[in-house]
Amino acid sequence: MTDLLATSPDTWRDRTLDPPVVPPELAPPTDASWGERWHAFRQRHDLRRQRAEDVYSASRNPDRGWPVAGNKEVLAFFKDLFRTRRRAFAALVVLNALAAGAGLVVPRLLGELVNTTVEGTGRPLGQLALVIVGVVLAQAGFTFVAQRTSTLFGQDLLSTAREFIVRTILRLPLGAVESASTGDLVTRVTRDVGTMSRSVQYGVPMAIISLLTVVMSIGAMLLNSVVLAVPALLTFATSTWAVRTYLRRAPKAYITEGSTYSRINTTLTETVEGARTVESLGLSGKRVRAGDDDIDVSAQAERYTMSLRNILFAALNFAFQTPRVITLLVGAYAYSRGWADLGQITAAVLYVEALADPLDRLISEIDRLQVGAASTSRLLGIAEVRPDRTAGDRLPDGIDLVGEDLRFAYREGHDVLHGVDLRLAPGERLAIVGPSGSGKSTLGRLLSGINRPRTGSASVGGVELVDLPLEVLRTEVALVTQEHHVFIGSVRDNIVLAREGSTDDDVRAALSAVGSLLWVERLPQGLDTMIGSGRFALTPAQAQQVALARLIIADPHTLVLDEATSLIDPRTARTLEGSMNNLLEGRTVVAIAHRLHTAHDADRIAVVIDGRIVELGSHDELIRLDGQYAALWRAWTS
Numbered sequence: 001m002t003d004l005l006a007t008s009p010d011t012w013r014d015r016t017l018d019p020p021v022v023p024p025e026l027a028p029p030t031d032a033s034w035g036e037r038w039h040a041f042r043q044r045h046d047l048r049r050q051r052a053e054d055v056y057s058a059s060r061n062p063d064r065g066w067p068v069a070g071n072k073e074v075l076a077f078f079k080d081l082f083r084t085r086r087r088a089f090a091a092l093v094v095l096n097a098l099a100a101g102a103g104l105v106v107p108r109l110l111g112e113l114v115n116t117t118v119e120g121t122g123r124p125l126g127q128l129a130l131v132i133v134g135v136v137l138a139q140a141g142f143t144f145v146a147q148r149t150s151t152l153f154g155q156d157l158l159s160t161a162r163e164f165i166v167r168t169i170l171r172l173p174l175g176a177v178e179s180a181s182t183g184d185l186v187t188r189v190t191r192d193v194g195t196m197s198r199s200v201q202y203g204v205p206m207a208i209i210s211l212l213t214v215v216m217s218i219g220a221m222l223l224n225s226v227v228l229a230v231p232a233l234l235t236f237a238t239s240t241w242a243v244r245t246y247l248r249r250a251p252k253a254y255i256t257e258g259s260t261y262s263r264i265n266t267t268l269t270e271t272v273e274g275a276r277t278v279e280s281l282g283l284s285g286k287r288v289r290a291g292d293d294d295i296d297v298s299a300q301a302e303r304y305t306m307s308l309r310n311i312l313f314a315a316l317n318f319a320f321q322t323p324r325v326i327t328l329l330v331g332a333y334a335y336s337r338g339w340a341d342l343g344q345i346t347a348a349v350l351y352v353e354a355l356a357d358p359l360d361r362l363i364s365e366i367d368r369l370q371v372g373a374a375s376t377s378r379l380l381g382i383a384e385v386r387p388d389r390t391a392g393d394r395l396p397d398g399i400d401l402v403g404e405d406l407r408f409a410y411r412e413g414h415d416v417l418h419g420v421d422l423r424l425a426p427g428e429r430l431a432i433v434g435p436s437g438s439g440k441s442t443l444g445r446l447l448s449g450i451n452r453p454r455t456g457s458a459s460v461g462g463v464e465l466v467d468l469p470l471e472v473l474r475t476e477v478a479l480v481t482q483e484h485h486v487f488i489g490s491v492r493d494n495i496v497l498a499r500e501g502s503t504d505d506d507v508r509a510a511l512s513a514v515g516s517l518l519w520v521e522r523l524p525q526g527l528d529t530m531i532g533s534g535r536f537a538l539t540p541a542q543a544q545q546v547a548l549a550r551l552i553i554a555d556p557h558t559l560v561l562d563e564a565t566s567l568i569d570p571r572t573a574r575t576l577e578g579s580m581n582n583l584l585e586g587r588t589v590v591a592i593a594h595r596l597h598t599a600h601d602a603d604r605i606a607v608v609i610d611g612r613i614v615e616l617g618s619h620d621e622l623i624r625l626d627g628q629y630a631a632l633w634r635a636w637t638s
């Protein structure tokens with residue numbers, strides 16, 4: 001079942017060699033009797049249930065990718081949300097009970113009205129009419145206040161839940177984010193956050209309100225007349241099996257459905273990101289087929305949840321509709337026997353009528369809560385990924401960066417670095433060269449504290465990089481890659497995020513250091529101009545300069561540059577060269593170099609081959625050594 005937790009390579013597998021994603025047993029028979037059709041439907045339903053159970057158990061503890069949290073965690077999460085808002089919750093219950101209670105008095109009054117007019121036994125008409133108007137007004141007032149409280153309560157729950165999710169995502173270990181499928185994470189933070197929000201915001205308050213109304217209506221029916229309440233209660237009781245079966249199966253079914261959406265998004269994002277490869281290798285047919293397969297699998301999961309809902313709703317409709325008729329029949333009999341008067345019968349029928357609506361709502365809210373709970377398990381699953389670091393309280397003593405016996409594996413048992421030792425002298429320029437895939441970027445990531453080495457240590461001033469609080473780490477060493485990001489926000493926001501509390505003067509100084517102050521001041525609102533996706537569009541060079549200004553503000557003493565300028569077009573590169581030089585000024589620099597002239601200008605050069613440093617020294621020393629570097633240099637200069 002791991003195919004539902006696909007990672008990038010899985011989506012590129014040639015699926016034409018696999019058995020069809022949807023086995024023929026899952027296609028409904030075309031030419032069959034009603035009996036055979038029913039039998040086939042039962043079989044399909046069982047197959048889909050089996051699949052949902054398999055997917056669920058596989059996704060609790062997947063080998064890779066994001067797990068799904070258990071019911072206990074989901075319950076604890078909601079309990080926590082409620083614990084901190086006991087008062088608001090109490091207000092919600094009391095106000096809604098008052099509104100429901102006022103609503104329940106009305107049928108009794110109408111019953112009395114019938115008694116007054118038909119039998120002349122109730123209160124006088126004028127008095128009754130006044131009471132009814134008063135009760136209806138009170139109900140309107142309570143309903144208004146109760147709705148307001150529920151909405152506020154829902155919004156408050158929602159914001160806390162959202163903040164929790166954002167915090168969780170921000171502290172995810174980078175390594176875990178990179179090795180799991182993006183489609184899954186994206187689906188969880190978009191669709192699952194959406195469905196969870198809806199159920200928290202509307203589902204929870206509405207379910208509470210409907211439940212209150214139902215319980216109070218049943219109480220009112222019993223108070224009105226026990227005999228007349230019996231038929232309704234009996235038929236409701238028969239529907240409990242349907243609800244229980246549904247509640248047992250729905251969570252797994254909805255979690256499975258969610259995982260199929262993840263799968264669709266994984267394949268889709270892979271196709272979009274690899275669009276050029278798809279085009280040049282003529283793979284579009286295969287990718288479309290892969291997408292269709294994912295949709296077919298997802299449709300099966302949807303059919304299963306739909307059947308669960310249909311069976312539930314059919315059973316419940318039966319249970320809700322029959323009491324209308326039966327109550328009237330029992331009422332007629334009770335009237336003839338003198339057990340109930342016309343007013344009680346009227347009230348009982350009105351109650352049964354009035355119950356159908358909140359019961360219906362209760363059931364659909366329960367369904368919504370199931371969907372929400374499934375999404376919540378998927379979101380809480382992300383929280384189960386343990387952080388790869390906990391900040392200690394030791395601060396570095398000095399600025400020397402030392403790597404000792406560094407080993408690292410992206411996949412267990414496959415080290416890509418094999419015991420690298422490297423000691424940087426403060427202020428030096430070190431270039432790292434070597435063939436593609438030799439481990440240069442990996443070494444850069446360890447030296448900048450992005451990943452924790454499997455063995456050995458990468459430390460600054462005697463403290464392990466990954467044990468530093470992130471805001472301290474940023475001011476020690478930073479990794480600069482091609483992927484700079486402009487966040488949606490003002491130019492100022494984009495720069496001060498590297499060091500909170502920076503003044504406008506600091507920001508201007510940083511911009512001026514990278515040669516951008518002039519164009520920033522010419523922007524429509526200067527530092528306040530909103531940039532980022534959908535806002536004022538920066539050129540690639542400007543975006544890169546903003547990223548560099550951010551680094552100047554962070555002011556790390558050591559920079560690790562991974563391909564900082566090689567992919568940019570030459571004109572942009574020339575603009576940036578000056579900005580870059582100002583940033584590098586006075587800092588220790590590790591430059592992962594693909595162009596040998598960068599290496600030539602460095603103080604020392606480390607040649608990395610197959611995860612080991614095989615040569616280390618200045619350009620002249622390595623040329624004299626006449627080894628790998630010298631060969632590269634000769635090839636490059638000839």
Ligand SMILES: Nc1ncnc2c1ncn2[C@@H]1O[C@H](COP(=O)(O)OP(=O)(O)OP(=O)(O)O)[C@@H](O)[C@H]1O
Binds near residue numbers: 178439442
């Ligand atoms: N996220 C990853 N998951 C699994 N393996 C990876 C990952 N990133 C890199 N590797 C593997 O680790 C090894 C070292 O990769 P690395 O990116 O450090 O090489 P590099 O020297 O930077 O190469 P290049 O010059 O192409 O940038 C390679 O075999 C690569 O396939």
Ligand SMILES: [Mg+2]
Binds near residue numbers: 440442
């Ligand atoms: Mg690299």
